[in-house]
Amino acid sequence: MAEKAKYWVSLKLILRRGDEVLGLLARNTGEYSGFYDFPGGRIHIDELAAPFHDVLNREVQEEIGEVRYRLHPAPVAIGRHVTKNGDAILYVFFIGDYESGEPMLSHEHEGSAWLRVDPSNLEKYFTSGILEGVRTYLSSRTAVKDPS
Numbered sequence: 658m659a660e661k662a663k664y665w666v667s668l669k670l671i672l673r674r675g676d677e678v679l680g681l682l683a684r685n686t687g688e689y690s691g692f693y694d695f696p697g698g699r700i701h702i703d704e705l706a707a708p709f710h711d712v713l714n715r716e717v718q719e720e721i722g723e724v725r726y727r728l729h730p731a732p733v734a735i736g737r738h739v740t741k742n743g744d745a746i747l748y749v750f751f752i753g754d755y756e757s758g759e760p761m762l763s764h765e766h767e768g769s770a771w772l773r774v775d776p777s778n779l780e781k782y783f784t785s786g787i788l789e790g791v792r793t794y795l796s797s798r799t800a801v802k803d804p805s
Contacts, residue, residue: 722761726753734793738786
């Protein structure tokens with residue numbers, strides 16, 4: 658019998674502002690060096706029973722400050738990443754529509770940018786599980802007409 662995988666779960670926010678999404682430039686010493694990430698992060702042990710939107714809101718506030726957005730309640734994509742030390746991470750992506758506030762970066766990222774993403778430029782901005790999630794999000798968005 659094959660050994661079962663154990664994943665960390667990380668909730669990610671694809672924050673939309675019109676035709677753009679907020680990308681957070683990874684630190685040059687991290688797993689995603691040279692690529693963008695999205696606000697969000699892992700679920701803490703004391704949050705195992707907490708609603709996903711509460712966990713995501715905490716992570717977003719930690720990473721970009723008091724930015725207001727309208728969160729869509731259902732996940733829109735998933736992605737996977739295996740870290741250099743062998744940890745497996747399952748990303749669960751949610752959509753948020755930007756309302757107000759200026760993103761204030763935490764120590765976890767080098768910079769930020771509002772990116773116009775489409776299937777032709779994804780590999781320029783993203784890699785690994787983030788790339789997988791964005792591809793799924795974009796393909797489902799075209800398959801089912803996105804109301805935004």
